[in-house]
Amino acid sequence: MPDNMSVAQRSWTMSQIRSKNTQPERMVRSYLHAMGFRFRLHQRSLPGAPDIVLPRFRTAIFVHGCFWHAHRNCRYATRPQSNRSYWKQKLAGNATRDKRNRKKLIAAGWRVVTVWECEMKHSSRNIQERLLRILEKGRAR
Numbered sequence: 001m002p003d004n005m006s007v008a009q010r011s012w013t014m015s016q017i018r019s020k021n022t023q024p025e026r027m028v029r030s031y032l033h034a035m036g037f038r039f040r041l042h043q044r045s046l047p048g049a050p051d052i053v054l055p056r057f058r059t060a061i062f063v064h065g066c067f068w069h070a071h072r073n074c075r076y077a078t079r080p081q082s083n084r085s086y087w088k089q090k091l092a093g094n095a096t097r098d099k100r101n102r103k104k105l106i107a108a109g110w111r112v113v114t115v116w117e118c119e120m121k122h123s124s125r126n127i128q129e130r131l132l133r134i135l136e137k138g139r140a141r
Contacts (some may be wrong), residue, residue: 024065025063028127031131034063043110058109069094076118076121079091
């Protein structure tokens with residue numbers, strides 16, 4: 001199925017998609033801040049430039065969009081009907097890169113937490129409790 005937009009329209013549309021400071025990411029940051037945690041954003045010195053880094057707890061948090069990171073069995077992770085081969089390769093590449101960065105961080109002694117966009121839509125309270133449990137374990141170390 002061909003794309004229903006011109007190249008210029010598609011380029012503009014894609015340029016409007018945020019990769020940093022997304023709404024789910026801002027929500028997680030807000031929860032952490034309200035719980036008294038301090039953090040760094042987008043540490044480029046770490047593999048994958050995690051969205052949120054808590055250096056004191058050696059914890060890296062990625063807030064992933066279900067579509068862009070190919071969240072398995074998620075209703076928000078659908079593939080576009082046009083240009084299927086491109087999207088299959090693009091989204092698989094994103095997922096592969098995520099796994100590689102996760103392994104590198106773990107090998108370097110970091111704990112890695114992934115928060116999915118769909119989790120934020122359904123139950124933000126569960127996200128807050130999950131983050132608190134993970135970080136409390138880090139305090140006990």
